[in-house]
Amino acid sequence: MSGPNTDYDPVEVTPLKAEEVERMRDEAIAAIAGAKDLAELKQVRLDHAGDRSPLALANREIGALPPQARKEAGARVGQARGAVNKALGERTLVLEAEHEERMLVEETVDVTLATQRRPRGARHPITTFSERLADVFLAMGWEVADGPWVEAEWLNFDALNMGPDHPARTMQDTFWLEPAEAALVLRTHTSPVQARTMLTQQPPIYVVCPGRVYRTDEVDATHSPVFHQIEGLVVDKGITMAHLKGTLDHMTTALFGSGITTRFRPSYFPFTEPSAEMDMVCFVCRGVDPDACRTCRGEGWIELGGCGVVNPRVLTACGIDPEVYSGIAFGFGIDRMLMFRHNVEDLRDVFEGDVRFASAFGTEI
Template sequence: MLVTTTPPDGAPASAVGDAPAPEISEEAIGRAVEAALAAAAAAATTAELKQVRIEHTGDASVISRANASIKSLPKDQRASAGKLVGQAKGRVFQAVSARQDELAAAEEEAALASETVDVTLPTDRRPRGARHPLTTLADRIADIFIGMGWEIAEGPEVEAEWFNFDALNFDADHPARQMQDTFYVAGPDGAAGSGQVLRTHTSPVQARALIERGVPLYIACPGTVFRTDELDATHTPVFTQVEGLAIDKGLTMANLVGTLDTLAEALFGGAPITRLRPSYFPFTEPSAEMDFRCFSCDAREGLDHDADPACRVCGGTGWIEMGGCGMVNPAVLRACGVDPEEYQGFAFGLGIERILMLRNGVGDMHDMVEGDVRFSQHYGTEI
């Protein structure tokens, strides 16, 4: 079928610019369709297919110009020409649409393959937490005692008054037993009559171990303790202690000094200079406070060197308090079923927060308790 598209007199030569109107015949329209289908099949990307769509279905394409010229045909030819051109447009649009789906699916698959993430691999995209330095230091101290052949013992944080006070030779009217110093657990008879407290030290673990394990006994007891202190730069109502207890035949203060010297050397390095100052604790007799020579100022050079008056670590005294210690009071041994005529021993207690402040220069207790991960992260390389 051949349909002429010669415009009537006075009509424009073409619907688009001055280009001649295309021939509307099955052969001509068929060639245009085949060219469009071949171009669509040859397109390798959606971007190339977009250009094919513009060239073969846009206003300047053969099919679009043929469609625009139908209105200039005689009325008896418009129906057949419209059917021919409409079918051609449908085939081209269908082929382009199908190719679009193929290319889009292929590109999406390629993108997924190139962007595949192995979810089993570790990632740093989310900030990591860190072990709290108090935990790390407590483990380090425990390792030191284990290296000396001691055992690690633990006990409950809610403790019976008998273990917390009575077994340790605290008198009934001792100030430490007052509610302004100790957290009592409320009971049927009121707080003070409940018979249970939040332990004020880890010494109850020593009493429990003596009763449960017997003697000889060498244990270290790290753990959390509670006192009614206000939180400030150097105090907190919840803190961490480690206490040591050694019960055997023939132990003396010399064994205590040697143990604490070994601990100080392992924690602070070098060969620390130590001293004992007389003191008093209900559960030890004799009792002492152990100090060691300041490691921050000139006092670390020896007893013949003066301390720096401006030293913030030792306060210009040249000595740093390490903790309380002494020989176990015979009354404590008897309360726990041990014969003090046959067995003797020593005990000591250290604050882990204080050790951390001295070892690492932490100036404020708030930094340890506020839970800011930035405080803990740089302790991750602790060995």
């Protein structure tokens, strides 16, 4: 029986020959030195220092050698792998430094430049103020009603006691739509919404109608062909001017603060009888020193709009018995109230669409 082959020469195993180990080491170091960035170096690491790299496969051959041959072969392969790992570490430091320098140049942000972010938007103050007005009446149990901007002539005029020859029609400059026989207009007030409500609902009726209206006015600091109104209507049993006064006192207090008083001045409107113009005490000077006040300009009072007891003819036209029910109505300009409340001097600022105007009011929800 023969003994172990003590004459086995490990250099005869090709992957473990000294020149072959040196070749694999030199190829790995050359590939490492040639890596241009961290991504290429990662692939070189897998190819020359990974589990399937030539030196790793050669290292596996050592275990098959006789004990007396393993030391020399292991030292040879270990030195080669150590040189490769050292080269990898040094090249990694170099490439990481280059990467950071390149990022500093390519991704530099000049913090002194003007921002490119879009400015935060804001809801238009007319919208938010209209909603605030409506909320005052919603809190009292009223409803909000709406209607079309293009309105029938009958609802805009005739139902409101303004017949074809009524002189009040000349008081409102109307946009008439073609063809003329269609009898359509751009509504001159939100009162047609009140007529629609009375035609479709039975009393008691408590509604407020904010919305856009149109008249052929010239554009200037206090007039516009497109503006906004809010009108209120109550139809119930036993309604009087006292209810109207209390309602409007509450509204002005909610909008302009406590201590605001109102007054009625006799006036004329075809859809109310009796009718009145309502003024409120100046919310800036409170009527104490009106001569020095820029808001009321020495008057001590600010005119808000018209109001009165609903004309029985209007109730009859809308199918409501005036012998059983009575009503009150009012109508104010939202734009005018906004100008008073926020000291806006030129109505054109409200409609020109400059975002700087709306942004000053902020965002309300």
